[in-house]
Amino acid sequence: MLTTALIVVPFAAALFLWLFPLPREYASAFAILASLVEVGLWIGGAIRFDFSGGLQFSARHNWFSDLGVSYHVGFYGFSLWLAGLTVVVCACSIGYGVWAGREHPRAYFGLMLFLTGSVVGVFASQDLLLFYAFFEAMLIPLYVLVGVWGGPNRVRATVMFVIYTMVGSLLMLASIVAFGISQHTFSLVDSGTSGNNWIFLGFALAFAVKAPLFPFHGWIRQAYTEASPEVAAVLSGVVSKAAVFGFIMIVLPHFPGPVHDFRTTILVLAAIGLAYGSVLAFRQPDIRGVIAYSSLGQMSLIILGVFASSSLGIDGAVLQSVTHGLVSAAMFLLAGMVERQWGTGEFARLGGAAKGRPVLTTMLLVAGMFTLAVPGSANFAGEFLILAGVFPLGWGYAAVGAVAMVLAAMYTLRVLSAVLHDRKSDAPDVSSADLRFGQLALVVPLVACLLALSVWPNAVSGHSFSRTPNLAIFQYVHAGPFQTGQVHMAGK
Amino acid sequence: MIGASIPTPHVDWLALAPSLALLAASGIALLGAVLVPAWIRHAFAATVTGAGFVTAGVFAAVVDHRTPNAITLLTDSMSRDRWAALAQIMIAAVGVIAVLVAWGEKRRDHVGEYYALLAAAAGGMMFFVQAGNLMTLFLGLEWFSIALYVLTALDTNRKASLEAGLKYLIVGSFGSAILLFGSALTYGATGQLGFVAIGQTSHAHDPLYVVGLAMVLVGLAFKVSAAPFHMWTPDVYQGAPTPVTAFMSAATKIAAMVVTLRVLTTAFPEQHRLWTVAIAAIAIASLVVGNFAALVQKNVKRILAYSSVSHAGFMLIAIAANSALGARALLYYLIPYSASAIGAFAVVAARERELVADVTLDSLDGMGWERPFHGAAMWVFMLGAAGFPLTGGMLGKLYVFSAAYQRGWWWLVVIGVLATAVSLYYYLGIVVAMYMRPGRLRVAVAGGSPPSDPALSLAIGLAVAVTVGSFFFVSPLIALARHAASALPL
Numbered sequence: 001m002l003t004t005a006l007i008v009v010p011f012a013a014a015l016f017l018w019l020f021p022l023p024r025e026y027a028s029a030f031a032i033l034a035s036l037v038e039v040g041l042w043i044g045g046a047i048r049f050d051f052s053g054g055l056q057f058s059a060r061h062n063w064f065s066d067l068g069v070s071y072h073v074g075f076y077g078f079s080l081w082l083a084g085l086t087v088v089v090c091a092c093s094i095g096y097g098v099w100a101g102r103e104h105p106r107a108y109f110g111l112m113l114f115l116t117g118s119v120v121g122v123f124a125s126q127d128l129l130l131f132y133a134f135f136e137a138m139l140i141p142l143y144v145l146v147g148v149w150g151g152p153n154r155v156r157a158t159v160m161f162v163i164y165t166m167v168g169s170l171l172m173l174a175s176i177v178a179f180g181i182s183q184h185t186f187s188l189v190d191s192g193t194s195g196n197n198w199i200f201l202g203f204a205l206a207f208a209v210k211a212p213l214f215p216f217h218g219w220i221r222q223a224y225t226e227a228s229p230e231v232a233a234v235l236s237g238v239v240s241k242a243a244v245f246g247f248i249m250i251v252l253p254h255f256p257g258p259v260h261d262f263r264t265t266i267l268v269l270a271a272i273g274l275a276y277g278s279v280l281a282f283r284q285p286d287i288r289g290v291i292a293y294s295s296l297g298q299m300s301l302i303i304l305g306v307f308a309s310s311s312l313g314i315d316g317a318v319l320q321s322v323t324h325g326l327v328s329a330a331m332f333l334l335a336g337m338v339e340r341q342w343g344t345g346e347f348a349r350l351g352g353a354a355k356g357r358p359v360l361t362t363m364l365l366v367a368g369m370f371t372l373a374v375p376g377s378a379n380f381a382g383e384f385l386i387l388a389g390v391f392p393l394g395w396g397y398a399a400v401g402a403v404a405m406v407l408a409a410m411y412t413l414r415v416l417s418a419v420l421h422d423r424k425s426d427a428p429d430v431s432s433a434d435l436r437f438g439q440l441a442l443v444v445p446l447v448a449c450l451l452a453l454s455v456w457p458n459a460v461s462g463h464s465f466s467r468t469p470n471l472a473i474f475q476y477v478h479a480g481p482f483q484t485g486q487v488h489m490a491g492k
Numbered sequence: 493m494i495g496a497s498i499p500t501p502h503v504d505w506l507a508l509a510p511s512l513a514l515l516a517a518s519g520i521a522l523l524g525a526v527l528v529p530a531w532i533r534h535a536f537a538a539t540v541t542g543a544g545f546v547t548a549g550v551f552a553a554v555v556d557h558r559t560p561n562a563i564t565l566l567t568d569s570m571s572r573d574r575w576a577a578l579a580q581i582m583i584a585a586v587g588v589i590a591v592l593v594a595w596g597e598k599r600r601d602h603v604g605e606y607y608a609l610l611a612a613a614a615g616g617m618m619f620f621v622q623a624g625n626l627m628t629l630f631l632g633l634e635w636f637s638i639a640l641y642v643l644t645a646l647d648t649n650r651k652a653s654l655e656a657g658l659k660y661l662i663v664g665s666f667g668s669a670i671l672l673f674g675s676a677l678t679y680g681a682t683g684q685l686g687f688v689a690i691g692q693t694s695h696a697h698d699p700l701y702v703v704g705l706a707m708v709l710v711g712l713a714f715k716v717s718a719a720p721f722h723m724w725t726p727d728v729y730q731g732a733p734t735p736v737t738a739f740m741s742a743a744t745k746i747a748a749m750v751v752t753l754r755v756l757t758t759a760f761p762e763q764h765r766l767w768t769v770a771i772a773a774i775a776i777a778s779l780v781v782g783n784f785a786a787l788v789q790k791n792v793k794r795i796l797a798y799s800s801v802s803h804a805g806f807m808l809i810a811i812a813a814n815s816a817l818g819a820r821a822l823l824y825y826l827i828p829y830s831a832s833a834i835g836a837f838a839v840v841a842a843r844e845r846e847l848v849a850d851v852t853l854d855s856l857d858g859m860g861w862e863r864p865f866h867g868a869a870m871w872v873f874m875l876g877a878a879g880f881p882l883t884g885g886m887l888g889k890l891y892v893f894s895a896a897y898q899r900g901w902w903w904l905v906v907i908g909v910l911a912t913a914v915s916l917y918y919y920l921g922i923v924v925a926m927y928m929r930p931g932r933l934r935v936a937v938a939g940g941s942p943p944s945d946p947a948l949s950l951a952i953g954l955a956v957a958v959t960v961g962s963f964f965f966v967s968p969l970i971a972l973a974r975h976a977a978s979a980l981p982l
Binding site for chain 1: 817875889909910966
């Protein structure tokens with residue numbers, strides 16, 4: 001019931017906004033209200049959630065029985081965390097949209113809510129076809145949000161984005177058909193395992209594009225730059241985590257053989273992506289370029305953790321998914337605020353923003369510290385868990401990870417100094433004000449979540465995979481070849 | 493005395509009622525063209541035709557309800573079964589929407605004939621889907637085809653319409669002739685006319701029989717506009733009056749697809765190795781030609797025409813599966829397809845009336861924001877055609893691919909998936925044109941906003957409801973399709 005409510009509320013709110021001609025103020029207020037209701041529902045659910053249990057808040061209805069498809073939703077620990085990330089980031093992004101005063105508010109907020117609902121739906125799906133429906137449904141609002149409200153090259157960015165992701169997800173449709181027909185059910189709970197490499201590759205490719213994993217990252221630079229900042233925040237913070245969910249929920253438990261065969265390939269690609277993304281991030285001329293490629297690096301790191309095939313790595317991957325989602329959303333929103341004030345995000349024309357703007361400086365600095373995963377931060381805990389988890393598979397991965405952490409420090413500090421301090425001679429003299437209360441209210445919740453997780457990272461990493469033996473993914477994790485015991489960085 | 497001695501077959505009037513209702517509507521509309529004063533002629537003809545469609549649909553539903561087992565009529569020349577009845581219901585629904593689309597058209601002459609021909613064409617299709625032997629097959633085909641030839645050419649003041657009519661007539665007659673030739677060869681080889689009787693004779697190695705099968709197949713492929721027999725489609729779709737195109741794109745496809753599967757499975761069951769491969773090849777050709785040709789089109793009606801060729805490819809995949817699941821997939825696929833095709837043409841009709849010009853991608857510019865309802869509806873139809881979720885199009889593709897995979901033809905699934913990926917470019921291109929053209933100076937439509945057309949809006953609304961509703965209410969639709977498919981020997 002709760003899960004269904006969490007999915008239906010944003011869809012219903014979107015439909016309401018589209019159908020009834022509310023004036024801008026009411027439409028904005030309604031959208032914020034709906035997104036806060038969503039956060040409230042999630043908090044209510046998290047309080048009642050039994051983190052030592054299996055699938056919870058589940059609902060199941062037959063959809064069409066001749067192919068064995070049902071509407072089956074529910075949450076495991078890790079998917080509950082991903083859903084929580086979604087509702088928080090989407091609420092802040094909708095708030096940003098209100099602050100920025102987007103054109104065609106009813107269409108815009110309706111689409112943002114539609115997006116929220118479909119992402120939550122992805123994280124709740126327990127049926128392959130339902131998962132696919134939500135996975136594709138995410139694309140519809142994203143396509144319009146980037147294509148209509150984006151920057152000058154938006155149409156090109158949109159077409160790139162759609163073609164990349166649709167080729168991936170249509171091949172996944174072929175895999176879903178093959179898997180579902182051969183298993184006689186599309187249920188993720190009831191279906192068994194498959195050893196078919198082709199079916200596996202269909203899924204893996206779709207998620208590799210979505211994440212993105214090197215070399216399927218061609219769409220991110222343009223999509224993250226041309227999208228409006230709040231859409232980029234959702235795209236990099238939340239939508240990319242659908243790939244993590246897919247890997248953990250579908251690929252690992254249902255394709256043990258192919259995962260074993262392809263593990264090294266995926267790990268190598270992830271390691272390359274991590275190094276490559278970090279190097280590219282260091283070379284970007286504008287804020288959003290840095291965040292885009294840093295996201296590529298971070299997502300590669302998360303996939304490294306997912307395929308580490310140890311409970312340490314996978315717990316770290318979930319923690320890192322949540323923290324990366326929060327921090328990249330915060331960074332995109334801050335980048336958007338900077339771009340709006342200075343009219344550009346290029347480092348060559350920015351600088352000296354720290355003078356007289358203590359609040360902006362503080363927020364950027366704090367978000368930057370999380371990005372570079374300073375020891376003590378939740379991001380550090382996640383990275384450490386992943387690297388510790390992947391270490392037994394080869395010290396090379398961990399070495400790449402360590403180098404990437406250094407690079408992360410370099411590119412983050414470069415952003416901070418270029419925006420806040422290093423005053424260029426030809427930078428326009430903007431005498432605009434510091435962040436106002438309204439803007440703070442958009443970023444502070446994200447940063448507060450990060451701080452809370454820094455104090456207690458085990459909330460996520462220790463409560464993602466319950467110890468119930470009937471959970472397929474849990475069996476996989478704990479039967480993995482590199483089982484290293486329950487080491488958690490509680491309170492690190 | 494003498495009359496009593498001639499044996500007459502028992503006539504099951506209920507089974508023929510859908511066709512007869514439409515014939516009656518057609519006749520009344522024609523009479524109206526002469527007897528009813530000009531100012532009310534349009535409303536009269538449209539109402540009569542709409543009523544005819546509703547009546548035919550109701551009769552078909554009654555037949556569907558009362559016929560759990562297939563019955564043959566009139567010495568096996570017709571069949572009364574759920575397979576035909578469901579197709580008739582769908583054609584009737586398409587017809588009602590087509591009448592609504594046509595309602596707001598400013599047509600001064602040939603009003604009565606226009607609606608009479610529409611009803612006659614639909615009546616012919618309803619007869620066609622019931623066909624039980626080669627004679628009725630050809631009769632039904634010619635019946636609705638001739639009505640459509642005339643409808644296409646009805647706008648005698650437009651050169652494009654005349655040209656399209658002539659093209660359709662020539663190419664269509666060619667297709668009919670091939671079908672007739674194939675029928676003759678089949679009859680020559682087997683000595684039988686009835687589908688079931690032909691299927692029961694064993695002439696597997698008779699070259700006449702095989703050539704007959706091939707020619708019947710080609711004749712039907714012309715009607716479903718499958719490549720390489722599709723060349724008439726873009727010109728005819730573009731030239732015909734848009735409500736007629738809307739009707740044709742949905743109803744002809746329903747009738748011809750349903751009949752194709754019936755003929756192949758009842759008359760040629762032993763040749764299934766042959767025709768499944770042939771159908772798969774035609775399907776692939778349609779997917780390739782339809783999708784790639786649509787990429788370069790500028791005229792929206794032509795884009796939609798090529799899109800209908802590519803959809804023919806998807807539906808033929810279901811036929812090639814030659815299974816109960818495939819039959820179900822075909823019937824289900826037709827529902828969201830018909831709704832999104834007729835809806836898309838309805839939006840084109842709306843834009844056409846507003847601009848009084850052909851609708852191209854350029855003239856859709858900014859339409860999404862100016863006409864929010866039409867824009868959003870077109871969005872839904874394009875998503876439906878491309879197979880996105882929250883529209884039945886996605887589940888239609890799922891069923892088609894499942895049928896192909898179940899047969900073991902995974903490569904057909906892969907080709908279908910790749911074709912879908914290509915099709916995104918032009919479906920989303922229409923959305924881009926409506927919403928996302930950057931930095932273009934928009935020319936305001938002369939004369940302000942057009943007069944409201946509630947009938948057209950209702951038609952579009954109904955099409956949206958079916959496109960989206962078929963996603964949520966799959967189970968009942970699939971149950972209907974399953975019952976219908978049980979009438980075929982699968």
